Amino acid sequence: MNLRFWRRRAGAAPDRGAAPDRSAAPSVAADPLPTASGPPRVAFILMGCGGAAAAAFGLWAVRGIAAPVLLALVLTICAHPIRAVLERIRVPRGAATVTAMLLVFALLAAFAAALVIALAQFTTLIPEYTPQLEQIGASIGAWLSGFGIDAASAETIVSGLEPSNLLDFAAGLLGGVTGIVFGLVVILTLVMLMAMDGAYLPALLDQMRPRRPDLVGAFAGFATSVRRYMIAATGLGVLQSTLNWIALAVLQVPAAFLWALLSFICSFIPNVGYFIAIIPPAVFGFLAGGWPTGIAVIVVYGIINVIVQSIVQPLLVANVVALNQTLTFVSVLFWAVILGPVGALLAVPLTLLVRTILIDADPRARLWRPLTGDIDEAKELIEARDADRKATRVARKEERQRRAKPL
Secondary structure (H helix, E strand, O other): OOOOHOOOOOOOOOOOOOOOOOOOOOOOOOOOOOOOOOOHHHHHHHHHHHHHHHHHHHHOOOHHHHHHHHHHHHHHHHHHHHHHHHHHHOOOHHHHHHHHHHHHHHHHHHHHHHHHHHHHHHHHHHHHHHHHHHHHHHHHHHHHHHHOOOHHHHHHHHHHHHHHHHHHHHHHHHHHHHHHHHHHHHHHHHHHHHHHOOHHHHHHHHHHOOOOOHHHHHHHHHHHHHHHHHHHHHHHHHHHHHHHHHHHOOOOOOOOOHHHHHHHHHOOOOOHHHHHHHHHHHHHHHHHHHHHHHHHHHHHHHHHHHHHHHHHHHHHHHEEEEEOOOHHHHHHHHHHHHHHHHHHOOHHHHHHHHHHHHHHOHHHHHHHHHHHOHHHEEEEEHHHHHHHHHHHHHHHHHHHHHOOOOO
């Protein structure tokens, strides 16, 4: 029984043993359609988008747990070199771990104390400028009404400038000291547990390296990048906030320490933090000294921001994180929606973590890394193309000059 027809593929050549049909009219040979060996690419794209949306929604649903866990993870990564240095100088592993944890505890406690003092200062500051704030709110409401906005909408827009609302906001933050203490306890407990478990991490990575070298290398690079970024961002934040503090004190802006602390916190929020940090001191500078002081605050903040964030920071941070400006800005908005204020502060480390998992850990996906900001090779290609174009223009110019010369 002849079963060759069963094994014959679609589009295969006809059986050579069969007689050709010479009565059939000649036809133009057409290229065979490509046959897909699996699901189409769009299916994988849709599944990936659906998985990303589900993961984002899940993080948003448990942001009360995810935010402190991720913050503790970043703090543990930053404190790990301290323990490594202590172990290198013959300090016992347990003592080195406790020392690193105590340092993190001290930094968090100092920051929490400074935040409480600053908020208390803010609550005593508002009553002094209540008439001015009410006048500013009325002026803004009249200005909005002049553009055709109804009174109810204008009142809703300027309601944030009402002193009572500002006092309620500050009192709510101060009244949530219990919540702040609880959050610190959770973070410190997580840091302690992660530091204790992290003592075995080098051995575990060495155990995984022979089988998953790409994964181990990707996470090692992630830890190094996060550590360098946080150190650079903290140092630049201290520098920027100190300069702002001195400038505000010279300009006699009230609550200079509060606005300097706000500037330090906002320095961890790329692209957006500057605009958040400049509004309160500019407003209170205007209330205290009029337009000259308000404009001076804006000018001074602008100069310091240009020097620190536009000149110094790219030189120290750009080569560390290798993220383009668009992705950095979008990441701030995305993580702020998912995790709240902690997400905005940790936008860069969390974006690096996502890139590590999706791109760096998979050799087949690393071709997408340049699109996220790793453009060293692209810069070399652009420089080479520019050099070729310049050489071509010079050659054409010389050729035209040669032809223009009389024989």
